[in-house]
Amino acid sequence: xIGLLLYLLVGIGLLVILWVLARREGAPVEGCGRQFVEARxxxxxxxxxxxxxxxxxxxxxxxxxxxxxxxxxxxIGELFLQERKRISLMWVRRVRCEIRNLMQFHLGYxxxxxxxxxxxxxxxxxxxxxxxxxxxxxxxxxxxxxxxxAGAVVRILTSAAGRVCAASEKSLAFLNPPALxxxxxxxxxxxxxx
Amino acid sequence: xxxxxxxxxxxxxxxxxxxxxVRTKTLTRYFYFYAxxxxxxxxxxxxxxxxxxxxxxxxxxxxxTQFATLAxxxxxxxxxxxxxxxxxxxxxxxARLASCAVFAVTFCYLEWHVARRMDWSTxxxxxxxxxxxxxxxxxxxxxxxxxxxxxxxxxGKNVKGMIVGFGAYVGVSxxxxxxxxFLGPRFNAGWGDxxxxxxxxxxxxxxxxxxxxxxxxxxxxxxxNGTGYDALVHGTRAQLESVRSSLRGVAxx
Numbered sequence: 001x002i003g004l005l006l007y008l009l010v011g012i013g014l015l016v017i018l019w020v021l022a023r024r025e026g027a028p029v030e031g032c033g034r035q036f037v038e039a040r041x042x043x044x045x046x047x048x049x050x051x052x053x054x055x056x057x058x059x060x061x062x063x064x065x066x067x068x069x070x071x072x073x074x075x076i077g078e079l080f081l082q083e084r085k086r087i088s089l090m091w092v093r094r095v096r097c098e099i100r101n102l103m104q105f106h107l108g109y110x111x112x113x114x115x116x117x118x119x120x121x122x123x124x125x126x127x128x129x130x131x132x133x134x135x136x137x138x139x140x141x142x143x144x145x146x147x148x149x150a151g152a153v154v155r156i157l158t159s160a161a162g163r164v165c166a167a168s169e170k171s172l173a174f175l176n177p178p179a180l181x182x183x184x185x186x187x188x189x190x191x192x193x194x
Numbered sequence: 195x196x197x198x199x200x201x202x203x204x205x206x207x208x209x210x211x212x213x214x215x216v217r218t219k220t221l222t223r224y225f226y227f228y229a230x231x232x233x234x235x236x237x238x239x240x241x242x243x244x245x246x247x248x249x250x251x252x253x254x255x256x257x258x259t260q261f262a263t264l265a266x267x268x269x270x271x272x273x274x275x276x277x278x279x280x281x282x283x284x285x286x287x288x289a290r291l292a293s294c295a296v297f298a299v300t301f302c303y304l305e306w307h308v309a310r311r312m313d314w315s316t317x318x319x320x321x322x323x324x325x326x327x328x329x330x331x332x333x334x335x336x337x338x339x340x341x342x343x344x345x346x347x348x349x350g351k352n353v354k355g356m357i358v359g360f361g362a363y364v365g366v367s368x369x370x371x372x373x374x375x376f377l378g379p380r381f382n383a384g385w386g387d388x389x390x391x392x393x394x395x396x397x398x399x400x401x402x403x404x405x406x407x408x409x410x411x412x413x414x415x416x417x418x419n420g421t422g423y424d425a426l427v428h429g430t431r432a433q434l435e436s437v438r439s440s441l442r443g444v445a446x447x
Contacts, residue, residue, distance in 0.1 A: 011369035018361045111345040115286030
Protein backbone atom coordinates (compact mmCIF):
# COMPACT_ATOMS: atom_id res chain seq x y z
CA UNK A 1 0.00 0.00 0.00
CA ILE A 2 2.86 2.40 0.83
CA GLY A 3 4.49 1.52 -2.49
CA LEU A 4 1.25 2.27 -4.31
CA LEU A 5 0.97 5.65 -2.60
CA LEU A 6 4.61 6.50 -3.37
CA TYR A 7 4.28 5.65 -7.06
CA LEU A 8 0.98 7.51 -7.34
CA LEU A 9 2.54 10.49 -5.57
CA VAL A 10 5.43 10.59 -8.06
CA GLY A 11 3.12 10.18 -11.08
CA ILE A 12 0.53 12.72 -9.99
CA GLY A 13 3.24 15.07 -8.66
CA LEU A 14 4.89 15.11 -12.07
CA LEU A 15 1.57 15.90 -13.75
CA VAL A 16 1.02 18.80 -11.32
CA ILE A 17 4.52 20.19 -12.02
CA LEU A 18 3.81 19.96 -15.75
CA TRP A 19 0.56 21.82 -15.23
CA VAL A 20 2.49 24.59 -13.46
CA LEU A 21 5.07 24.62 -16.27
CA ALA A 22 2.39 24.86 -18.94
CA ARG A 23 0.69 27.75 -17.13
CA ARG A 24 3.90 29.54 -16.18
CA GLU A 25 4.18 33.01 -17.58
CA GLY A 26 7.39 33.80 -19.39
CA ALA A 27 10.22 35.04 -17.23
CA PRO A 28 11.82 38.23 -18.54
CA VAL A 29 14.01 37.43 -21.51
CA GLU A 30 16.70 39.90 -20.45
CA GLY A 31 17.00 37.80 -17.28
CA CYS A 32 20.29 38.60 -15.63
CA GLY A 33 20.54 42.11 -16.97
CA ARG A 34 17.31 43.03 -15.26
CA GLN A 35 18.27 41.21 -12.07
CA PHE A 36 21.55 43.09 -12.06
CA VAL A 37 19.64 46.38 -12.11
CA GLU A 38 17.22 45.11 -9.45
CA ALA A 39 20.10 43.99 -7.23
CA ARG A 40 21.62 47.46 -7.47
CA UNK A 41 18.23 48.96 -6.65
CA UNK A 42 17.79 46.57 -3.74
CA UNK A 43 21.18 47.54 -2.43
CA UNK A 44 20.43 51.25 -2.77
CA UNK A 45 17.05 50.83 -1.10
CA UNK A 46 18.64 48.99 1.82
CA UNK A 47 21.51 51.48 1.96
CA UNK A 48 19.63 54.74 1.54
CA UNK A 49 16.00 53.94 2.16
CA UNK A 50 15.59 51.27 4.84
CA UNK A 51 18.66 51.10 7.06
CA UNK A 52 19.84 54.71 7.58
CA UNK A 53 20.38 55.52 11.22
CA UNK A 54 18.01 58.48 11.38
CA UNK A 55 15.15 56.58 9.75
CA UNK A 56 15.38 53.66 12.16
CA UNK A 57 15.64 56.09 15.07
CA UNK A 58 12.48 57.79 13.86
CA UNK A 59 10.61 54.50 13.66
CA UNK A 60 11.78 52.76 16.82
CA UNK A 61 12.70 55.57 19.24
CA UNK A 62 10.35 55.93 22.23
CA UNK A 63 10.88 59.72 22.52
CA UNK A 64 8.17 60.55 19.97
CA UNK A 65 5.72 58.33 21.80
CA UNK A 66 6.59 59.89 25.16
CA UNK A 67 6.12 63.37 23.71
CA UNK A 68 2.73 62.49 22.23
CA UNK A 69 1.59 60.90 25.49
CA UNK A 70 2.68 63.94 27.46
CA UNK A 71 1.16 66.50 25.13
CA UNK A 72 -2.13 64.90 24.10
CA UNK A 73 -4.94 62.69 25.39
CA UNK A 74 -4.65 58.91 25.64
CA UNK A 75 -6.61 58.21 22.43
CA ILE A 76 -4.08 60.18 20.40
CA GLY A 77 -1.32 58.13 21.99
CA GLU A 78 -3.11 54.93 21.01
CA LEU A 79 -3.53 56.20 17.47
CA PHE A 80 0.15 57.11 17.36
CA LEU A 81 1.15 53.67 18.57
CA GLN A 82 -0.99 52.02 15.90
CA GLU A 83 0.59 54.17 13.22
CA ARG A 84 4.12 53.37 14.41
CA LYS A 85 3.32 49.68 14.43
CA ARG A 86 2.00 49.95 10.89
CA ILE A 87 5.18 51.74 9.80
CA SER A 88 7.49 49.22 11.51
CA LEU A 89 5.63 46.36 9.85
CA MET A 90 5.92 48.10 6.52
CA TRP A 91 9.67 48.46 7.14
CA VAL A 92 10.08 44.72 7.78
CA ARG A 93 8.05 43.97 4.66
CA ARG A 94 10.33 46.15 2.56
CA VAL A 95 13.49 44.62 4.05
CA ARG A 96 12.09 41.20 3.18
CA CYS A 97 11.32 42.35 -0.34
CA GLU A 98 14.88 43.62 -0.85
CA ILE A 99 16.34 40.37 0.50
CA ARG A 100 14.23 38.58 -2.10
CA ASN A 101 15.64 40.85 -4.79
CA LEU A 102 19.19 40.04 -3.69
CA MET A 103 18.28 36.37 -3.78
CA GLN A 104 16.95 36.69 -7.32
CA PHE A 105 20.16 38.43 -8.27
CA HIS A 106 22.26 35.61 -6.87
CA LEU A 107 20.18 32.97 -8.69
CA GLY A 108 20.29 34.95 -11.91
CA TYR A 109 24.08 34.95 -11.93
CA UNK A 110 24.97 31.67 -10.30
CA UNK A 111 23.05 29.69 -12.96
CA UNK A 112 25.56 30.91 -15.52
CA UNK A 113 28.68 29.88 -13.62
CA UNK A 114 30.41 26.69 -14.63
CA UNK A 115 32.00 26.42 -11.18
CA UNK A 116 28.65 26.38 -9.41
CA UNK A 117 28.80 24.12 -6.38
CA UNK A 118 25.83 21.98 -5.31
CA UNK A 119 26.52 22.07 -1.52
CA UNK A 120 27.11 25.83 -1.62
CA UNK A 121 23.90 26.43 -3.52
CA UNK A 122 21.95 24.27 -1.09
CA UNK A 123 23.46 26.11 1.88
CA UNK A 124 22.68 29.49 0.35
CA UNK A 125 19.13 28.41 -0.48
CA UNK A 126 18.70 27.41 3.17
CA UNK A 127 20.24 30.69 4.34
CA UNK A 128 17.90 32.75 2.19
CA UNK A 129 14.93 30.69 3.35
CA UNK A 130 15.89 31.11 7.01
CA UNK A 131 16.38 34.84 6.56
CA UNK A 132 13.00 35.23 4.91
CA UNK A 133 11.45 33.18 7.70
CA UNK A 134 13.20 35.42 10.22
CA UNK A 135 11.56 38.44 8.60
CA UNK A 136 8.23 36.73 8.96
CA UNK A 137 8.95 35.93 12.61
CA UNK A 138 9.93 39.56 13.17
CA UNK A 139 6.60 40.68 11.78
CA UNK A 140 4.86 38.41 14.26
CA UNK A 141 7.01 39.79 17.06
CA UNK A 142 6.24 43.39 16.13
CA UNK A 143 2.57 42.53 15.90
CA UNK A 144 2.65 40.97 19.34
CA UNK A 145 4.97 43.36 21.22
CA UNK A 146 4.52 46.58 19.30
CA UNK A 147 7.17 48.81 17.73
CA UNK A 148 8.96 49.73 20.96
CA UNK A 149 10.28 46.32 21.83
CA ALA A 150 13.23 47.05 19.57
CA GLY A 151 15.48 49.59 21.25
CA ALA A 152 18.82 48.06 20.29
CA VAL A 153 17.89 47.95 16.62
CA VAL A 154 19.34 51.33 15.78
CA ARG A 155 22.97 50.58 16.63
CA ILE A 156 22.98 47.04 15.21
CA LEU A 157 21.28 47.97 11.98
CA THR A 158 23.43 51.02 11.38
CA SER A 159 26.63 49.04 11.71
CA ALA A 160 25.16 46.18 9.65
CA ALA A 161 24.18 48.60 6.89
CA GLY A 162 27.80 49.51 6.31
CA ARG A 163 28.83 45.87 6.06
CA VAL A 164 25.93 45.00 3.75
CA CYS A 165 26.73 47.84 1.40
CA ALA A 166 30.46 47.11 1.33
CA ALA A 167 29.89 43.42 0.62
CA SER A 168 27.23 44.08 -1.99
CA GLU A 169 29.28 46.73 -3.75
CA LYS A 170 32.15 44.25 -3.91
CA SER A 171 29.88 41.51 -5.21
CA LEU A 172 28.28 43.73 -7.82
CA ALA A 173 31.42 45.59 -8.84
CA PHE A 174 33.19 42.47 -10.11
CA LEU A 175 30.27 41.92 -12.48
CA ASN A 176 30.84 45.27 -14.17
CA PRO A 177 32.37 44.81 -17.61
CA PRO A 178 36.16 45.32 -17.26
CA ALA A 179 36.22 47.39 -20.43
CA LEU A 180 33.87 49.92 -18.89
CA UNK A 181 36.01 50.12 -15.75
CA UNK A 182 39.18 50.79 -17.71
CA UNK A 183 37.31 53.36 -19.76
CA UNK A 184 36.19 54.99 -16.55
CA UNK A 185 39.78 55.15 -15.28
CA UNK A 186 41.02 56.57 -18.56
CA UNK A 187 38.33 59.20 -18.84
CA UNK A 188 39.04 62.87 -18.63
CA UNK A 189 39.90 64.30 -15.26
CA UNK A 190 37.07 66.77 -15.35
CA UNK A 191 34.66 64.06 -14.26
CA UNK A 192 32.93 63.35 -17.55
CA UNK A 193 29.99 61.17 -16.66
CA UNK A 194 30.00 57.53 -17.77
CA UNK B 195 -12.02 0.11 -32.80
CA UNK B 196 -11.12 3.38 -31.06
CA UNK B 197 -7.71 2.10 -30.08
CA UNK B 198 -7.07 1.00 -33.68
CA UNK B 199 -8.01 4.45 -34.92
CA UNK B 200 -5.73 6.07 -32.34
CA UNK B 201 -2.96 3.69 -33.37
CA UNK B 202 -3.24 4.72 -37.03
CA UNK B 203 -3.60 8.39 -36.13
CA UNK B 204 -0.51 8.04 -33.94
CA UNK B 205 1.47 6.64 -36.85
CA UNK B 206 0.39 9.60 -38.98
CA UNK B 207 1.39 12.07 -36.28
CA UNK B 208 4.79 10.42 -35.87
CA UNK B 209 5.36 10.57 -39.60
CA UNK B 210 4.25 14.19 -39.64
CA UNK B 211 6.67 15.02 -36.82
CA UNK B 212 9.56 13.42 -38.72
CA UNK B 213 8.65 15.20 -41.95
CA UNK B 214 8.40 18.55 -40.14
CA UNK B 215 11.76 17.88 -38.48
CA VAL B 216 13.38 17.47 -41.90
CA ARG B 217 11.62 20.51 -43.34
CA THR B 218 12.41 22.80 -40.40
CA LYS B 219 15.97 21.42 -40.17
CA THR B 220 15.52 20.54 -36.48
CA LEU B 221 16.33 16.86 -36.98
CA THR B 222 19.96 17.33 -35.95
CA ARG B 223 19.18 19.94 -33.27
CA TYR B 224 16.91 17.55 -31.35
CA PHE B 225 18.58 14.38 -32.57
CA TYR B 226 17.79 12.13 -29.58
CA PHE B 227 14.18 13.22 -29.49
CA TYR B 228 13.63 12.47 -33.15
CA ALA B 229 15.52 9.20 -32.80
CA UNK B 230 12.94 8.30 -30.15
CA UNK B 231 10.06 9.30 -32.45
CA UNK B 232 11.60 7.29 -35.28
CA UNK B 233 12.04 4.29 -33.01
CA UNK B 234 8.39 4.50 -31.87
CA UNK B 235 7.24 4.91 -35.46
CA UNK B 236 9.24 1.88 -36.62
CA UNK B 237 8.01 -0.24 -33.69
CA UNK B 238 4.35 0.83 -34.09
CA UNK B 239 4.36 0.32 -37.84
CA UNK B 240 6.13 -3.04 -37.46
CA UNK B 241 3.65 -4.21 -34.82
CA UNK B 242 0.73 -3.05 -36.94
CA UNK B 243 1.92 -4.88 -40.03
CA UNK B 244 2.91 -7.98 -38.01
CA UNK B 245 -0.46 -8.02 -36.26
CA UNK B 246 -2.34 -8.00 -39.57
CA UNK B 247 -0.20 -10.91 -40.81
CA UNK B 248 -0.29 -13.05 -37.67
CA UNK B 249 -2.38 -12.43 -34.51
CA UNK B 250 0.28 -13.96 -32.24
CA UNK B 251 2.95 -11.62 -33.58
CA UNK B 252 1.78 -8.69 -31.48
CA UNK B 253 1.80 -10.64 -28.18
CA UNK B 254 5.23 -12.09 -28.90
CA UNK B 255 6.82 -8.76 -29.84
CA UNK B 256 5.01 -6.22 -27.66
CA UNK B 257 7.25 -6.39 -24.56
CA UNK B 258 10.64 -6.67 -26.32
CA THR B 259 9.84 -3.64 -28.48
CA GLN B 260 8.39 -1.83 -25.46
CA PHE B 261 11.78 -2.14 -23.76
CA ALA B 262 13.50 -0.65 -26.79
CA THR B 263 11.19 2.37 -26.70
CA LEU B 264 11.61 2.61 -22.92
CA ALA B 265 15.37 2.81 -23.31
CA UNK B 266 14.96 5.45 -25.99
CA UNK B 267 12.73 7.35 -23.55
CA UNK B 268 15.79 7.84 -21.34
CA UNK B 269 17.46 9.50 -24.33
CA UNK B 270 14.54 11.95 -24.46
CA UNK B 271 15.15 12.85 -20.81
CA UNK B 272 18.81 13.49 -21.63
CA UNK B 273 17.76 15.59 -24.60
CA UNK B 274 15.48 17.66 -22.37
CA UNK B 275 18.27 18.28 -19.83
CA UNK B 276 20.69 19.16 -22.63
CA UNK B 277 18.32 21.52 -24.43
CA UNK B 278 16.64 23.19 -21.45
CA UNK B 279 19.84 24.10 -19.61
CA UNK B 280 22.35 24.41 -22.45
CA UNK B 281 22.74 28.16 -21.98
CA UNK B 282 23.13 27.88 -18.19
CA UNK B 283 26.30 25.91 -17.40
CA UNK B 284 25.84 26.28 -13.65
CA UNK B 285 22.26 25.07 -13.63
CA UNK B 286 23.16 22.28 -16.06
CA UNK B 287 25.93 21.09 -13.76
CA UNK B 288 23.52 21.14 -10.85
CA ALA B 289 20.91 19.23 -12.86
CA ARG B 290 23.48 16.61 -13.87
CA LEU B 291 24.59 16.06 -10.28
CA ALA B 292 21.04 16.02 -8.93
CA SER B 293 19.85 13.67 -11.71
CA CYS B 294 22.70 11.24 -11.02
CA ALA B 295 21.86 11.33 -7.31
CA VAL B 296 18.15 10.76 -8.03
CA PHE B 297 18.99 7.90 -10.39
CA ALA B 298 21.34 6.23 -7.89
CA VAL B 299 18.97 6.56 -4.92
CA THR B 300 15.91 5.39 -6.89
CA PHE B 301 17.80 2.50 -8.46
CA CYS B 302 19.08 1.32 -5.06
CA TYR B 303 15.61 1.61 -3.53
CA LEU B 304 14.02 -0.36 -6.38
CA GLU B 305 16.73 -3.04 -6.24
CA TRP B 306 16.20 -3.39 -2.51
CA HIS B 307 12.45 -3.54 -3.04
CA VAL B 308 12.79 -6.29 -5.68
CA ALA B 309 15.26 -8.27 -3.55
CA ARG B 310 12.77 -8.35 -0.68
CA ARG B 311 9.98 -9.77 -2.83
CA MET B 312 9.25 -13.45 -2.53
CA ASP B 313 6.69 -13.85 -5.33
CA TRP B 314 9.01 -13.04 -8.21
CA SER B 315 7.79 -13.95 -11.69
CA THR B 316 8.81 -13.01 -15.24
CA UNK B 317 5.42 -11.49 -16.07
CA UNK B 318 5.45 -9.30 -13.00
CA UNK B 319 9.08 -8.40 -13.55
CA UNK B 320 8.49 -7.04 -17.07
CA UNK B 321 5.65 -4.78 -15.91
CA UNK B 322 7.61 -3.70 -12.85
CA UNK B 323 10.72 -2.95 -14.87
CA UNK B 324 8.74 -0.61 -17.09
CA UNK B 325 7.16 1.03 -14.04
CA UNK B 326 10.54 1.41 -12.33
CA UNK B 327 12.12 2.98 -15.39
CA UNK B 328 9.17 5.35 -15.57
CA UNK B 329 9.74 6.29 -11.91
CA UNK B 330 13.35 7.17 -12.66
CA UNK B 331 12.33 9.19 -15.73
CA UNK B 332 9.61 10.97 -13.74
CA UNK B 333 11.94 11.86 -10.86
CA UNK B 334 14.72 13.09 -13.14
CA UNK B 335 12.19 15.21 -15.07
CA UNK B 336 10.81 16.60 -11.80
CA UNK B 337 14.35 17.44 -10.64
CA UNK B 338 15.16 19.25 -13.86
CA UNK B 339 11.88 21.17 -13.66
CA UNK B 340 12.57 22.12 -10.04
CA UNK B 341 15.91 23.58 -11.17
CA UNK B 342 14.19 25.37 -14.06
CA UNK B 343 11.70 26.95 -11.63
CA UNK B 344 14.28 27.75 -8.94
CA UNK B 345 16.65 29.54 -11.32
CA UNK B 346 13.75 31.09 -13.28
CA UNK B 347 14.98 29.66 -16.56
CA UNK B 348 12.93 30.57 -19.56
CA UNK B 349 12.19 27.74 -21.99
CA GLY B 350 11.40 27.95 -25.68
CA LYS B 351 8.25 26.50 -27.21
CA ASN B 352 10.05 23.43 -28.60
CA VAL B 353 11.61 22.32 -25.31
CA LYS B 354 8.51 23.20 -23.29
CA GLY B 355 6.42 21.05 -25.64
CA MET B 356 8.92 18.18 -25.39
CA ILE B 357 8.74 18.29 -21.59
CA VAL B 358 4.95 18.64 -21.31
CA GLY B 359 4.27 15.87 -23.85
CA PHE B 360 6.81 13.38 -22.55
CA GLY B 361 6.13 14.22 -18.92
CA ALA B 362 2.39 13.72 -19.31
CA TYR B 363 2.97 10.37 -20.97
CA VAL B 364 5.42 9.27 -18.26
CA GLY B 365 3.17 10.50 -15.44
CA VAL B 366 0.06 8.74 -16.76
CA SER B 367 2.03 5.56 -17.60
CA UNK B 368 3.50 5.41 -14.12
CA UNK B 369 0.17 5.98 -12.39
CA UNK B 370 -1.71 3.45 -14.52
CA UNK B 371 1.05 0.82 -14.31
CA UNK B 372 0.99 1.00 -10.54
CA UNK B 373 -2.81 0.84 -10.47
CA UNK B 374 -2.63 -2.16 -12.80
CA UNK B 375 -0.21 -3.90 -10.43
CA PHE B 376 -2.50 -3.13 -7.52
CA LEU B 377 -5.91 -3.81 -9.07
CA GLY B 378 -4.88 -6.75 -11.25
CA PRO B 379 -6.30 -7.85 -14.63
CA ARG B 380 -9.62 -6.03 -14.12
CA PHE B 381 -7.78 -2.76 -14.78
CA ASN B 382 -6.16 -4.03 -18.02
CA ALA B 383 -8.69 -2.38 -20.32
CA GLY B 384 -8.50 0.97 -18.52
CA TRP B 385 -4.70 0.77 -18.44
CA GLY B 386 -4.45 0.21 -22.21
CA ASP B 387 -6.88 3.04 -23.03
CA UNK B 388 -5.25 5.53 -20.68
CA UNK B 389 -1.76 4.75 -21.98
CA UNK B 390 -2.89 5.11 -25.59
CA UNK B 391 -4.73 8.36 -24.85
CA UNK B 392 -1.79 9.85 -22.95
CA UNK B 393 0.59 8.96 -25.77
CA UNK B 394 -1.82 10.46 -28.28
CA UNK B 395 -1.99 13.62 -26.17
CA UNK B 396 1.82 13.73 -26.14
CA UNK B 397 1.91 13.41 -29.94
CA UNK B 398 -0.53 16.32 -30.33
CA UNK B 399 1.53 18.49 -27.96
CA UNK B 400 4.78 17.59 -29.75
CA UNK B 401 3.30 18.28 -33.18
CA UNK B 402 2.01 21.68 -32.09
CA UNK B 403 5.16 22.66 -30.19
CA UNK B 404 7.70 21.41 -32.75
CA UNK B 405 5.88 22.58 -35.86
CA UNK B 406 8.48 25.30 -36.32
CA UNK B 407 11.89 25.95 -34.78
CA UNK B 408 11.61 28.02 -31.61
CA UNK B 409 14.84 28.11 -29.57
CA UNK B 410 15.14 28.96 -25.88
CA UNK B 411 15.62 32.66 -25.14
CA UNK B 412 19.32 33.34 -24.66
CA UNK B 413 20.59 34.80 -21.38
CA UNK B 414 23.30 37.48 -21.41
CA UNK B 415 26.83 36.10 -21.56
CA UNK B 416 28.30 38.15 -18.69
CA UNK B 417 30.23 36.17 -16.12
CA UNK B 418 30.05 32.84 -17.86
CA ASN B 419 33.73 32.09 -17.61
CA GLY B 420 33.21 30.92 -14.06
CA THR B 421 35.96 33.05 -12.56
CA GLY B 422 33.55 35.14 -10.50
CA TYR B 423 31.49 32.46 -8.80
CA ASP B 424 33.56 32.41 -5.62
CA ALA B 425 33.35 36.19 -5.36
CA LEU B 426 29.62 36.05 -6.00
CA VAL B 427 29.09 33.43 -3.30
CA HIS B 428 31.31 35.36 -0.92
CA GLY B 429 29.40 38.57 -1.59
CA THR B 430 26.01 36.93 -1.18
CA ARG B 431 27.08 35.24 2.06
CA ALA B 432 28.40 38.51 3.47
CA GLN B 433 25.11 40.24 2.66
CA LEU B 434 23.12 37.44 4.22
CA GLU B 435 25.21 37.48 7.38
CA SER B 436 24.84 41.24 7.79
CA VAL B 437 21.10 41.26 7.27
CA ARG B 438 20.71 38.20 9.52
CA SER B 439 22.60 39.82 12.37
CA SER B 440 20.48 42.94 12.02
CA LEU B 441 17.26 40.97 12.15
CA ARG B 442 18.52 38.93 15.09
CA GLY B 443 19.12 42.18 16.93
CA VAL B 444 15.62 43.39 16.15
CA ALA B 445 14.11 40.12 17.33
CA UNK B 446 16.09 40.15 20.60
CA UNK B 447 15.42 43.76 21.48
